[in-house]
Amino acid sequence: MSTRLQVMKFGGTSVGSAECIARAAQIIANTAKEMRCVAVVSAMSGVTNRLIEAAKTAQAGNAAGATAIMESLRTQHETALESLVRNTEESERVRQKMEAVLAHGQRFCGGTALLRELSPRTLDTISSLGERLSAPLVAAAVKELGLESEAVDATELIVTDSYHGGAEPQMDFTRSKSQARLKPLLERGIVPIVTGFLGCSTSGELTTLGRGGSDYSATILGAALDADEVVIWTDVDGVLSADPRLVPEAKTIPGISYREAAELAYFGAKVLHPKTLRPVVDAAIPVWIRNSFEPQKLGTKITPEGENNSAGVKALTAIRDVTLISVGGPGIVGLTDVVGRTFSTTAEERASVLLISQSSSQNDICFCVSSADAQQTVEALRKEFAQDLAHQKVEHITADPKIAIVAVVGQNMVGTPGIAGKTFAAMGKEGVNIIAIAQGSSETNISFVIEEKSVMTALRSLHREFGLDNR
Numbered sequence: 001m002s003t004r005l006q007v008m009k010f011g012g013t014s015v016g017s018a019e020c021i022a023r024a025a026q027i028i029a030n031t032a033k034e035m036r037c038v039a040v041v042s043a044m045s046g047v048t049n050r051l052i053e054a055a056k057t058a059q060a061g062n063a064a065g066a067t068a069i070m071e072s073l074r075t076q077h078e079t080a081l082e083s084l085v086r087n088t089e090e091s092e093r094v095r096q097k098m099e100a101v102l103a104h105g106q107r108f109c110g111g112t113a114l115l116r117e118l119s120p121r122t123l124d125t126i127s128s129l130g131e132r133l134s135a136p137l138v139a140a141a142v143k144e145l146g147l148e149s150e151a152v153d154a155t156e157l158i159v160t161d162s163y164h165g166g167a168e169p170q171m172d173f174t175r176s177k178s179q180a181r182l183k184p185l186l187e188r189g190i191v192p193i194v195t196g197f198l199g200c201s202t203s204g205e206l207t208t209l210g211r212g213g214s215d216y217s218a219t220i221l222g223a224a225l226d227a228d229e230v231v232i233w234t235d236v237d238g239v240l241s242a243d244p245r246l247v248p249e250a251k252t253i254p255g256i257s258y259r260e261a262a263e264l265a266y267f268g269a270k271v272l273h274p275k276t277l278r279p280v281v282d283a284a285i286p287v288w289i290r291n292s293f294e295p296q297k298l299g300t301k302i303t304p305e306g307e308n309n310s311a312g313v314k315a316l317t318a319i320r321d322v323t324l325i326s327v328g329g330p331g332i333v334g335l336t337d338v339v340g341r342t343f344s345t346t347a348e349e350r351a352s353v354l355l356i357s358q359s360s361s362q363n364d365i366c367f368c369v370s371s372a373d374a375q376q377t378v379e380a381l382r383k384e385f386a387q388d389l390a391h392q393k394v395e396h397i398t399a400d401p402k403i404a405i406v407a408v409v410g411q412n413m414v415g416t417p418g419i420a421g422k423t424f425a426a427m428g429k430e431g432v433n434i435i436a437i438a439q440g441s442s443e444t445n446i447s448f449v450i451e452e453k454s455v456m457t458a459l460r461s462l463h464r465e466f467g468l469d470n471r
């Protein structure tokens, strides 16, 4: 067997039922014949949402409601276990493991209901239970195929800071812990099945990497283990030229660069968590996106350079759950440091700013943040500018949640004239109103703000305009 190492990841739909888990196990077994492999798994689809619902139900004081959700999750996982594992001893072992995970969750929900208080730390503990339930199931399914396999909790591997709900990995610690724990398993021919989404802070608390974070787990482990490649198995054929739910004509892109994929992910292409490519940049590890339902298809290969043969625009994306915040009024002309104060405030709130635009007269700065961060950002800005607002130097701080950002992405847009013109002409033709525009100096991306209701029209017409339908 080759000494190559692949880290693969299965998303929620790829382990969404016993049938899907069996298919994932087969993919793992086939790969394990060729090379060493580590699999990272998400919770079964919908489970993380249900767990968050349980936590919020408990927070509202409804302990029975939270218990009912936990019970339904128990049934779901036990049903999957029954149809996946025939060996009764193994089945009992996994059932007990799942029981322990659910009992742990139940205790945290009970405590939350009692206190009617849900800390980010407790929410992380509860919302990460889905991965801790799915990993033993997948490991058992792999064993059914005659391979050695072991479920491994990522708290033993991925070391993070303590920012609950969106923790950042500490790569040096992660590297030494992952290698110490996983290399001996790999040497003995055991396939580790690792829980996605979660890690452990340096002070020993469980953390999560943010929603959709299992993609990030996979590349963190890929980098930590010096893997030769990372394969992300999902429910579509690869990275497509647009979100297929909004643009049915979207086509699979065979090759794309880190930069392009990161831009797409950052601007809402759900197929990749926005931070997915960060860990693999230094080591230039290729990342594949493939369809676990159609494993014969090659999918998309993401590499440092991508495929340089495509002209201009490669893909489109849109992000909808964003809010446009504007700080302005004629009074801010000449008021020094409004920009600095605005963005140090957003940084303090840890709100990630997706797009910034400033009018030339300097009397309006507008920027977009994720809607989840909008309220606290506006409140913090009102506090920061309280005196200026009182003296009317700053006239308004407003928030508009009914907007969306559309991004046109392609690294060969650099030096291709006319793309912006074509983009905005197409919007004009469709009667789509442009609220703000930004283009990075790297010219990999033109992004603009429109009303949310126009997203589908905008994407479909741009998809046609740039010939992405016919690729």
Ligand code: ADP
Residues within 6 Å of the ligand: 010, 011, 012, 013, 014, 042, 212, 233, 234, 235, 236, 238, 239, 240, 241, 242, 243, 244, 245, 264, 268, 269, 270, 271, 272, 315, 317
């Ligand atoms: P997983 O559960 O495997 O992590 P996700 O649901 O998080 O899968 O991401 C896959 C989904 O991303 C696809 O089903 C698709 O609807 C959506 N998506 C949005 N934009 C794109 C795009 N440009 N290419 C591919 N999929 C996209």
Ligand code: ASP
Residues within 6 Å of the ligand: 011, 012, 042, 043, 048, 049, 130, 196, 197, 210, 211, 212, 213, 214, 215
């Ligand atoms: N299960 C987690 C979520 O739903 C992580 C993931 O699926 O990537 O957000």
Ligand code: MG
Residues within 6 Å of the ligand: 011, 212, 215, 270, 271, 272, 273
């Ligand atoms: Mg995902």
